[in-house]
Amino acid sequence: MTDSITLDSTDTHGHSDHDDHAHPTEKQYWIVFVILAVITAVEIAWSYMGLEGPALVVPLIIMMVVKFLMIAGVFMHLSFDSKMPNGRTFYLCFGAAMVLAILVFLVVLAAFEFQI
Amino acid sequence: MAVIEEPLALPSGTTKARRPLGAFSRPRNATGLVDWLTTVDHKKIGIMYGMAAMFFFIIGGVAALLIRLQLAAPNSTILSADTYNRVFTMHGTIMVFLVVMPIGAAFANYLLPLQIGARDVAFPRINAFSFWVFLAGGLMLNSSWFLGGGANGGWFNYAPNNGAAFSPSTGIDFWNLGLFIAGIGSLSGAVNLITTVLNMRAPGMTLMRMPVFVWMTLVTQFLLLFAIPVLTAAQLLLLLDRQFGANFFNVTQGADPLLWQHLFWIFGHPEVYLMILPAFGIVSEVIPTFSRKPIFGYPFMVFSGIAIGFMGWGVWAHHMFVSGIGPLSVTAFSVATMFIAVPTGVKILNWLATMWGGKLILNTAMLFSIGLVTQFTIGGLSGVTHAVAPSDTQQTDTYYIVAHFHYVLFGGALFGFFAGLYFWWPKIFGYKLNEKIGKWNFWGMVLGFNLTFGPMHILGLxxxxRRMQTYDVSMGFNLWNLVSTIGSFILGVTTLLLFVNAWKSYSEWKAAGRPNVGADPWDARTIEWSIQSPAPEHNFDVTPTVSxxxxxxxxxxxEDDEGKLRQVATGDELAQPGNGEGVHLPAPSYWPIVLAFSLPIVGYGLIYSLWFCIPGTLLTIISIYGWALEPADDLDIDDHGHGPDQEMEPAV
Amino acid sequence: MFAWGSKYFFALSITALLGAMIYGIASGGDIVGVISSGYKGGVGDHFGYALLLGAGLLSACLGLLNVLVREADIDPDNETSTALTIAPPRDPSFWGVLGAFGVACMALGLSISSAFLYLGIAVIAVVALEWLVLAWSDRATGDADSNRIIRNRLLGPFEVPMFSMLAIAAGVVGASRVLLAVSHTAATVIASLFAALIFFAAVFIAKSNASRSVVAGFVSIMAIAVLGGGIAGAVAGEYEHHEEDGHAESGDKEAESSTEEPVSEEN
Amino acid sequence: MTAIPVEDAVEVADDHGSDHHDDGHHTSLGLSNMKLAMWLFLGSECLLFGALISTYLLSKARFLTEVLAGNPEVLGTLPANLIEEFQAEGSVEPLFDIPFTSASSFILLMSSVTMVFAHQAISKNDQRNTRLWLATTAALGSVFIAGQVYEFTTFYNEGLRFDGNLLGSALYTLTGFHGVHVTVGIIMLLSLLVLAFRGKLNQDRAETLELVGLYWHFVDVVWVLIFTIVYLIP
Structure with missing residues (x-):
């Protein structure tokens, strides 16, 4: 199973289970792992820089989101599974929950801020 | 799932020899009680959901009548203040969690696979588990009647009153753990039914060809899937507070008890919609059938349902306008709440437009549907008055609110469910309910209902x-409370006519030699009417192709040559004969019920003595593994018999 | 309907339940409390009562499962052949040894610490269960292979999760004792090194053709390191962070690294 | 892999069930039921952890307000040195041992990558490496849990009690709940390992392993959130 077959066969059959062509290669996993490790290291370093307020929080949040997306996309195969027919369903089910959770709980925390 | 498939059955009738993973064999050829306890048939599970809900309905109804009896006259002492607190709390809890939700689940279970042309749900064993765990939770909740009294903090059990300091009796523990356990059932049911709708549809059954009921159930299950965990989280905090001394709602430690209100209503408002949407789905099936017209604006029906589902998440704080959430929050949630009336209004208009110009057949099912449209509209209108924050500030915690939510829940949800019962009864049991008693049932309920809850608007204003145990003569509440109590007894008696009707119709049918009611007694529209009544165990002989x-x-x-609509065949001519030869059904299993009833043991352990948790947890773990390692006697089970309930591996 | 396997469990259940009541009353409970499982009034010694009650309920469940499941399953042909064939010799069993260990633990617990008592009771309970099922399944049919299958079918759901949890518990308790016995910095370093060692050893094994025995050797050395380190750490006690006494800590660290390093080279 | 017969590839439905053939062998969306169900379950878990994380953030904020205001009820639940540090920093950061937690985060991250290798191995029907990676993942998970036991013991020794104040309740609940999820994951991995050693975990069951993997990665993702939100942002 070479890479060219991977690309060709992805669109022709939709069996997610057993369709291992669509999944990333070991090399990709290693690259992602190294990137994740580096981001984590940067995060920790950033937290030791003595910054305060948005300068501290915003980059940390951005790095957290990037890590989240990389794990969900590559390790959990979301970005690969969503390329197959109807594969976006996984994406939508999980994404809807995620967005809902973020919005709802941000509103809750905001409501406590604005409370009398 | 399995691409590498094993032969389903050899011609000789023997199956290929295989080595199961271990564990116990599955029940085979079970009959009678064991059959019901181990069944994984979605129709039987649906019926059991319905029966369990009716059982709890009677308990909740008796509680309601006790409340009305207490309030019939001023300075009444029928119930002590403490008992009164317990009775109204349990009434609310039972009616919401153990009656309206499971009746919705009953219809969803019975009808969903039939309406999408499936053999069963995606995970039949999880389906059985969902029911049993709901029942286990419900029974545990109700066991509190005998073990020191039910919960007494209102159905929402606000913090910090729900803490051990203010509610030292075990009632709230039973409330907490019973609903916790029942919530597991709702959650697994939601996962199961969503998968079923998305993945088990018959050929050609595209999303926009699904009956409205299926759509509304899908939205409902998504609401459950996302709302239940929030309640579970809140209950976890309460559990830790009450049983393990945590401080989440401990005000002396600086905790903010509004956290409970937020979490509860983030769950609670979607809960409101997930109670009413199945009923909306039911009347959306009944009204077109008996108006002899297709549903008006099908896409609008679907999208307004989805819109309700989405917007239901943005309005929870309108339950908290007077709790001090601040003017900004009040304004934002007030506006959001007004907007949610729009999709609901769209639905009402669509039902009216469906009936408009139709040849209405006013049988009981149709009457109950029209009852929903009218009564729910009244409740919806009083709901809009709550959206207006200044007005709501006046109405909060008065009987006006009680009137409002009974108009939407009883006048809405329950009328819809009664419509559904009268409509699908022949499909489920093989005989029609008596129309004459049915009409008594309907008109009696409309009368009793409005007599009970109409005056509450006045009382509230x-x-x-609400929740007050009694009142003084000088307060001027006497007349309308008496009217309301009289109404409630009319309502109670006429509601029981359903049971009378079921019994009488059955005995007449039996006396007449069980005549076949036919596959399609109503000349209906959706594919569940294309199979025999009662629905055969295997549902469809051949999976239908939908166009x-x-x-x-x-x-x-x-349409004939002149473009006029003509009947080309009757339902009975088209119906499938009900021959299930060659159909493989998922095998029954002991494990769902064992697993479900192992959870309350842990629950009782948490309340009484942690030592009880040990056998409970052991039994839970063993049954999870017994389930996961259960051999599939029926090879067909491989394809849709397993669920990924965390620890489960497919038992091939 | 009740074959003797289920009778066995039911008898056990009744005995245990009766025992629970007698024990409850004997240890100061009252009769109503004992019968109502502690709902009304005292049950005497909670621990012993709950244990016996739990045992009774569990064996009732097992008996019920037997009736429902296992006994419907006996092949009549094999059933009759039981009488004809001589029961085959059992596989070598370690349950007896483990049971003796449990009794010893219990005896130890009575004089030293209640933790040993509980451990002993748990071990004895497990051994009793295993032994009962083994003894019973050995007579179930005339065929040793199907007997073993029957045994596995009954005990698989118990053994797999129990094995998993014991493995986790051993690893977690052992490793955390080591971490607790050393300073914060050392804990961080040890945890990182230990995880990195596992990770890179796995990568190395995956890439190489390391033989089964090498892998098994590595795994057992790691296991011994964790358990041995855990015992050493537990004996050394928790590190006192405000004292300058790093003696036990450095000793532990050396012990850890000295067992680890040769292994990675070996691979 | 090679096991996919050509007919299957052709037959699979690619729009909403239009060529759905028989009961359940193919699904309307062409997606696996179990995988869909797993994603839905994980979706609901998002809401659960969302609620717990917000509870932590709120409780921590309220706790700090009380500590800074010198509420004696709250101060009484903590040793004096912790209170001084909290008041001096204006945050609960002095409680945490960031280097150690960072190591834990790396360990969990490693276990995620070993999990994908296990899935890759079983996709290639490589029994040896499937077992190897399953065991490695479980071992790394156990090290993480051991780290959590260490961390909890340290917090406890420093004077933070579960039933003492808001911070203790919220912190132990959130991280403990995550730890329970990791433990359940390890139990699942070890169960798979037992099946693998009994020779029952073959390529047909790659999906089972993938589902456990999804759960495992989700738990890792939750830790990514907790690590940043709880530990790094004061």
């Missing part, structure tokens, strides 16, 4: 607070 919305109706009626 007069200033009668239209209301496919069955389109098979029966076609």
């Amino acid at each position: 007069q200033g009668m607070a 239209d919305l209301d496919d069955f109706w389109h098979q029966k009626y076609a």
Whole structure:
């Protein structure tokens, strides 16, 4: 199973289970792992820089989101599974929950801020 | 799932020899009680959901009548203040969690696979588990009646009153753990039914060809899937507070008890919609059938349902306008709440437009549907008055609120469910319910219902607070409370006519030698009417191929040369004969019920003695593994018999 | 309907339940409390009562499962052949040894610490269960292979999760004792090194053709390191962070690294 | 892999069930039921952890307000040195041992990558490496849990009690709940390992392993959130 077959066969059959062509290669996993490790290291370093307020929080949040997306996309195969027919369903089910959770709980925390 | 498939059955009738993973064999050829306890048939599970809900309905109804009896006259002492607190709390809890939700689940279970042309749900064993765990939770909740009294903090059990300091009796523990356990059932049911709708549809049944009921159930299950965990989280905090001394709602430690209100209502408002949407789905099936017209604006029906589902998440704080959440929050949630009236209004208009110009057949099912449209509209209108924050500030915690939510829940949800019962009864049990008693049932309920809850609007505006145990003569509440109590007894008696009707119709049918009611007694529209009544165990002999919305109706009626609509076949001519030869059904299993009833043991352990948790947890773990390692006697089970309930591996 | 396997469990259940009541009353409970499982009034010694009650309920469940499941399953042909064939010799069993260990633990617990008592009771309970099922399944049919299958079918759901949890518990308790016995910095370093060692050893094994025995050797050395380190750490006690006494800590660290390093080279 | 017969590839439905053939062998969306169900379950878990994380953030904020205001009820639940540090920093950061937690985060991250290798191995029907990676993942998970036991013991020794104040309740609940999820994951991995050693975990069951993997990665993702939100942002 070479890479060219991977690309060709992805669109022709939709069996997610057993369709291992669509999944990333070991090399990709290693690259992602190294990137994740580096981001984590940067995060920790950033937290030791003595910054305060948005300068501290915003980059940390951005790095957290990037890590989240990389794990969900590559390790959990979301970005690969969503390329197959109807594969976006996984994406939508999980994404809807995620967005809902973020919005709802941000509103809750905001409501406590604005409370009398 | 399995691409590498093993032969289903050899011609000789023997199956290929295989080595199961271990564990116990599955029950085979079970009959009688064991059959019901181990069944994984979605129809039997649906019926059991319905029966369990009716059982709890009677308990909740008795509680309601006790409340009304207490309030019939001023300074009444029938119930002590403490008992009164317990009775109204349990009434609310039972009616919401153990009656309205499971009746919705009953219809969803019975009808969903039939309406999408499936053999069963995606995970039949999880389906059985969902029911049993709901029942286990419900029974545990109700066991509190005998073990020191039920919960007494209102159905929402606000913090910090729900803490051990203010509610030292075990009632709230039972409330907490019972609903916790029942919530597991709702959650697994939601996962199961969503998978079923998305993945088990018959050929040609595209999303926009699904009956409205299926759509509304799908939205409902998504609401459950996302709302239940929030309640579970809140209950976890309460559990840790009460049983393990945590401080989440401990005000002396600086905790903010509003956290409970937020979490509860983030769950609670979607909960409101997930109670009413199945009923909306039911009347959206009944009204077109008896108006002899297709549903008006099908896409609008679907999208307004989805819109309700989404917007239901943005309005929870309108339950908290007077709790001090601040003017900004009040304004934002007030506006959001007004907007949610729009999709609901769209639905009402669509039902009216469906009936408009139709040849209405006013049988009991249709009457109950019209009852929903009218009564729910009244409740919806009083709901809009709550959206207006200044007005709501006056109405909060008065009987006006009680009137409002009974108009939407009883007048809405329950009328819808009664419509559904009268409509699908022949499909489920093989005989029609008596129309004469049915009409008594309907008109009696409308009368009793409005007599009970109509006056509560007035009482509320007069200033009668809800949850108060009694009132003084001088307060001027006497007349309308008496009217309300009289109404409630009319309502109670006429509601029981359903049971009378079921019994009488059955005995007449039996006396007449069980005549076949036919596959399609109502000349209905959707594909569940294309199979025999009662629905055979295997559902469809051949999986239908769907090419239209209301496919069955389109098979029966076609346009002739002049463009006029004519009947080309009757439902009974088109119906499948009900021959299940060669159909493999998922095998029954002991494990769902064992697993479900192992959870309350842990629950009782948490309340009484942690030592009880040990056998409970052991039994839970063993049954999870017994389930996961259960051999599939029936090879067909491989394809849709397993669920990924965390620890489960497919037992091939 | 009740074959003797289920009778066995039911008898056990009744005995245990009766025992629970007698024990409850004997240890100061009252009769109503004992019968109502502690709902009304005292049950005497909670621990012993709950244990016996739990045992009774569990064996009732097992008996019920037997009736429902296992006994419907006996092949009549094999059933009759039981009488004809001589029961085959059992596989070598370690349950007896483990049971003796449990009794010893219990005896130890009575004089030293209640933790040993509980451990002993748990071990004895497990051994009793295993032994009962083994003894019973050995007579179930005349065929040793199907007997073993029957045994596995009954005990698989118990053994797999129990094995998993014991493995986790051993690893977690052992490793955390080591971490607790050393300073914060050392804990961080040890945890990182230990995880990195596992990770890179796995990568190395995956890439190489390391033989089964090498892998098994590595795994057992790691296991011994964790358990041995855990015992050493537990004996050394928790590190006192405000004292300058790093003696036990450095000793532990050396012990850890000295067992680890040769292994990675070996691979 | 090679096991996919050509007919299957052709037959699979690619729009909403239009060529759905028989009961359940193919699904309307062409997606696996179990995988869909797993994603839905994980979706609901998002809401659960969302609620717990917000509870932590709120409780921590309220706790700090009380500590800074010198509420004696709250101060009484903590040793004096912790209170001084909290008041000096204006945050609960002095409680945490960031280097150690960072190591834990790396360990969990490693276990995620070993999990995908296990899935890759079983996709290639490589029994040896499937077992190897399953065991490695479980071992790394156990090290993480051991780290959590260490961390909890340290917090406890420093004077933070579960039933003492808001911070203790919220912190132990959130991280403990995550730890329970990791433990359940390890139990699942070890169960798979037992099946693998009994020779029952073959390529047909790659999906089972993938589902456990999804759960495992989700738990890792939750830790990514907790690590940043709880530990790094004061």
